[in-house]
Amino acid sequence: MKKELQIQVSPEEAHFEDQLLEIAARELKLSSNRILHLNIKKRSIDARKRKVKINLLLEVYVDEKFNPQTRSKTNFQEVHNAESVIVIGAGPAGLFAALRLIELGLKPIIVERGKNVRERRRDLAAITRFHTVDPDSNYCFGEGGAGTYSDGKLYTRSKKRGDVNRILQLLIEHGADENIAIDAHPHIGTNKLPKLIANIRQTILEWGGEILFNTRVVDLLIKEKQITGVRTQNNDKIEARKVILATGHSARDIFELLYRKNIKIEAKPFALGVRVEHSQQLIDQIQYHCDARGDYLPAAAYSVVKQVKNRGVYSFCMCPGGVIAPCATAPGEVVTNGWSPSKRDQPSSNSGIVVELSLDDFKPYLAFGPLAGVEFQKQIEQTAWKLGGETQRVPAQRLIDFTQGKTSKNIPQTSYIPGTTSVELGEVLPPFIYKSLQEGFKLFGQSMRGYLTNDAVVHAPESRTSSPVRIPRDRNTLEHIEIKGLFPCGEGAGYAGGIISAAIDGEKCAEQVAIGLGVFVPE
Known part of the structure; x- marks a missing residue:
């Protein structure tokens, strides 16, 4: 049988499985040879007192053999010929919106002003070495968004917004360490995030999505208060009935574009x-x-x-x-x-x-x-x-x-x-x-x-803690309050504050896009 056990142990005891097993046996008043396996489900540090302790939630297998189960993979769909949805921005909101669209049978076309995650590195090096800033490729702009090269902390207080564990599992599926599902304050690290982001890109492309790098949106195409597509810096038009706007908190040109076009935006405290x-x-x-x-x-x-x-x-x-x-x-x-x-x-x-x-x-x-x-x-x-x-x-x-x-x-x-x-x-x-x-x-x-x-x-x-602008949207449909088919999303729109909350918001916008297109979205 499986039992859950909550214990507090020293850092050393938490590190060694044999010591944990002995402690679990003592707590459960069992012989240690009856415990055939331990799983750590949750882990946090308690440093409030002089002796630091580790809080653990254990899954204990008593008289029951542990049979590791293969982690089920997300059920993506082939979308090469499906209806297209434009996603502006390849940060966490945009990438997770794209993954969710593919799950729901829609084709994301990600339009990203910056470079792919590998090529971004040259521009980051240029900032450091030569003090040269590329306004389209820097720590904020490019594949993966600001979080890719600025830490990758996954802690969020926004658990009421959506399923945090679902986002963590998708990250694990694409190469993150499984400990992010265990630790109270999970963290991936800037050295490991680029590979993970590249894996997400591969998933999007493999199932039929498109990603356009070095492609900056300079105009939103609107007819009678309905979005019809976007225009890029090369004067190319990309048409779609639905556009997810996930440009991040530093895309000032997008805020200025909306303001020039008299599309409702609001100043937001930060x-x-x-x-x-x-x-x-x-x-x-x-x-x-x-x-x-x-x-x-x-x-x-x-x-x-x-x-x-x-x-x-x-x-x-x-x-x-x-x-x-x-x-x-x-x-x-x-x-x-x-x-x-x-x-x-x-x-x-x-x-x-x-x-x-x-x-x-x-x-x-x-x-x-x-x-x-x-x-x-x-x-x-x-x-x-x-x-x-x-x-x-x-x-x-x-x-x-x-x-x-x-x-x-x-x-x-x-x-x-x-x-x-x-x-x-x-x-x-x-x-x-x-x-x-x-x-x-x-x-x-x-x-x-x-x-x-x-x-x-x-x-x-x-100075870039969060967006200084909110792009208002309907609370139920998540569409802009004036422009049909436009879905303000993530940090840049004022609805998220980090990787996890942005990813959750991206998924929610993707689901509302699908509902608007008559696609069934399972609860």
Whole structure:
């Protein structure tokens, strides 16, 4: 028989199956030889007390032989000759929308402005080495979207939005480690994501979908409030009755296109701040209450939220054992983000530390209408570029100097390869953001002893936390509220906040497209 058992063990005990088996036998008051197999179903770290523990949910096979079952594969359909649906963008929303369309018997035509995942690497290297930004191929644009080369964290709080396990299983089916279905905060790693994305591409092509790389959409074709297709930068027309718009949070040209065409969009609040880097050893010491984490614990992460004068100041996209990356999407701007390899084995950790914004903060940009938040972002990113030396060098300040408003005499080397320029970051950030961050860091230091150190370095700005625009859609059909057949989707449309939630939204849009075309969608 199979039994479920919830236990809390030491990191070492969690690492060795024979020790787990003995603990399970003791908990179940059984002889250990009656346990023929153990499966770990869920795993999380509890570091609240001085002794770090691992929480495990076990599936225990008692007097029953374990027969591993072949994982069932998704039932894709042949769609070479099926009705076409245009999917704009090959990030997680677009890719998972395409996979779901194929399951439902429809042919996705993915239109992606950037390059395939392998060819993107040359353009990322050019940003780092030569400070050259290709506006169509960078950390945000290209196959796989922003998540491919900026970490691949799979944790989401949006479980009410859809089936998280289904997305994880599809990722496993395409090459992800099976542990992502077990860990509380699953993570794939930037070094492993490209192969996985290429496998998804192969599935889409194998079953009859199309992918057009280096193809930027410059116009939406609309007749009597009904989408009829798109026009690309080469003046080619692609026709379809349904279009899924999954362009990500940085496709400003798409927001501007919608605004020019009088297609309803709205300014949306987001968060903006800085990215701070500490040594991973220090974060381990703070979080695990020890001098060294040892062989059985992963690089420690942190998550912190404080209130400063009724504004949230919080950590965002924390990357243990990771690297800070240059994520500008156009020349003349500087943007930071972070990523970690699968082993999270780099000597430093970094996290965005951002301030909650409201629409009132964009009042100086009211002339830009619903693009006010976009212009707010642009000004800060362009100021950072100028103060950084009109290169991809990032304005930086030591952490205690930042809290005291002092220009740092020097900046130690950080993981941000293009380099840093010592700048008093009050020159980059609006005063209300700068002051909120100063107070926020002081509060972080009170709750995380050792965090507030001048060995840590603040890089500015962290500005692409989420879309500054929402593209309104019907709550039931997910179609744009004015344009029939147009389905705003994922992060760029304001309906997701990461790989998993974007993938879920992509699937939901695909299902509504299918329903609109009279295709049966099983529940």
